[in-house]
Amino acid sequence: MTRFWKANAVSLLALAIGAGAALAECKVEGAGNVAILSNDFEALRIVNTAAAECASDTVKVSSNATTEHKNIQGPALTANPAEYTVAVVANNSIVPLLNDGLIRPLDDLVAKYGQDLQPNQLIKIDGKVMAIAFLGNGQHLFYRKDILEKAGLEVPKSYEDMVAAAKVIKEKGLMEHPLAASDKPGWDLAAEFVNRFLGTGADLFKEGSAELNIDSDQGRLVLANMREMTAYMSPDYLNFDANEISKVWDANQTAMMVQWGSLAGAAVDPAKANPDVAANTAFAGAPTIGGGTIPGAALWWDGFAIAKNISDEDAAVSFQAMVHGISPAVVAEHSAVATWLVKGFQPGPTAEGVIANATGGAKAYPMQPYMGLLHTALSTELADFIAGKEEADQALKDVAAAYGAAAKEGGFIK
Numbered sequence: 001m002t003r004f005w006k007a008n009a010v011s012l013l014a015l016a017i018g019a020g021a022a023l024a025e026c027k028v029e030g031a032g033n034v035a036i037l038s039n040d041f042e043a044l045r046i047v048n049t050a051a052a053e054c055a056s057d058t059v060k061v062s063s064n065a066t067t068e069h070k071n072i073q074g075p076a077l078t079a080n081p082a083e084y085t086v087a088v089v090a091n092n093s094i095v096p097l098l099n100d101g102l103i104r105p106l107d108d109l110v111a112k113y114g115q116d117l118q119p120n121q122l123i124k125i126d127g128k129v130m131a132i133a134f135l136g137n138g139q140h141l142f143y144r145k146d147i148l149e150k151a152g153l154e155v156p157k158s159y160e161d162m163v164a165a166a167k168v169i170k171e172k173g174l175m176e177h178p179l180a181a182s183d184k185p186g187w188d189l190a191a192e193f194v195n196r197f198l199g200t201g202a203d204l205f206k207e208g209s210a211e212l213n214i215d216s217d218q219g220r221l222v223l224a225n226m227r228e229m230t231a232y233m234s235p236d237y238l239n240f241d242a243n244e245i246s247k248v249w250d251a252n253q254t255a256m257m258v259q260w261g262s263l264a265g266a267a268v269d270p271a272k273a274n275p276d277v278a279a280n281t282a283f284a285g286a287p288t289i290g291g292g293t294i295p296g297a298a299l300w301w302d303g304f305a306i307a308k309n310i311s312d313e314d315a316a317v318s319f320q321a322m323v324h325g326i327s328p329a330v331v332a333e334h335s336a337v338a339t340w341l342v343k344g345f346q347p348g349p350t351a352e353g354v355i356a357n358a359t360g361g362a363k364a365y366p367m368q369p370y371m372g373l374l375h376t377a378l379s380t381e382l383a384d385f386i387a388g389k390e391e392a393d394q395a396l397k398d399v400a401a402a403y404g405a406a407a408k409e410g411g412f413i414k
Helices: 009-015 042-054 069-080 094-099 107-112 146-149 159-171 187-199 216-231 242-250 261-267 275-279 311-327 327-334 349-359 373-379 392-409
Strands: 034-040 060-067 086-090 122-125 128-144 256-260 281-284 298-304
Touching: 009 107, 009 311, 034 042, 034 069, 034 311, 042 128, 042 261, 042 311, 042 327, 060 069, 060 107, 060 261, 060 311, 069 086, 069 094, 086 094, 094 128, 094 298, 107 311, 128 146, 128 261, 146 159, 146 187, 159 216, 159 256, 187 216, 187 373, 242 256, 242 261, 261 281, 261 349, 261 392, 275 281, 275 311, 281 349, 298 311, 298 349, 373 392
Parallel strands: 034 060, 034 086
Antiparallel strands: 086 298, 122 128, 128 256, 128 281, 128 298
């Protein structure tokens, strides 16, 4: 499969910044059904709600925002007709849909209804537009300005700095558990490893092949840092995914975490968050690791694709509803919620971390068709390591064995 985020991330973000746009109501040509399947976080709920404004006597709009979307999308779009007309996807979740031929080219719809879309929003596979990107995302540093100031510390630049700062904060009695991370076994734990490994500058796979490349000094460095950080986390850290560490943050129980940029807006909104914590929350790019210079977090985009197994009429109204949902007018009204890749977006403080990752040279989450197999292997085989029940060498061997079996079954390696 052709690698398709060919545009430099900095350019992608830069093109999103331009003149504002006036509010506009939704006007949909044609009739049909719009059924949206998406992940569940604030920015996507805003898009879904805006798309619902396109409902009328002739257009039905519904949405399902769920953290289980990746598990649902394949079977749901395989049905004929598909259970959803729109799949909101990201770097990783689009790959299975592409591999199984479950989404349709959008070039005709872009030509007819995509006048407000920017060139770098058009995600192309083998020359065909297969998705529309509207959101830049990535994990980056959230830190408590007041706690660091009381401890006499600078903002950490590396994961090693985070550990050193946590030690000082704890010794000074400012906070018992200064660090938090999404170390819950499963998808989040695997992402923690991938983020740091990309920050080492090494590749997860051997060049030109599906052979794994993590049983290395870089792999051991990453695992050592992940284990070291747990000493300054809550004893319940094995239960913490991205949503849970947000709760810990809001409860004034931690001072530093690497968290999703899409959750930054909620963290500093005094109407939704602890006002005292929100007032002292600040953002920076993802930390580096091992003396390197690359931010240790993957760059992501979120976008939408249209199901193949639906009528052309449903595809047309679904595309129009989603274009309205990500329109410059909607983004202007909710600009602080996320790092939008939409014309007219004016980045504010909540976009600082993602933009710092992009300008700092962070790598995009790998798009190889076998990356999902590695992520799954990491999800399960690092569980004993992060719990302190297994050492790094064994953990890496376990990952290699699980991935190797899956990659052979998938025909990626012999």
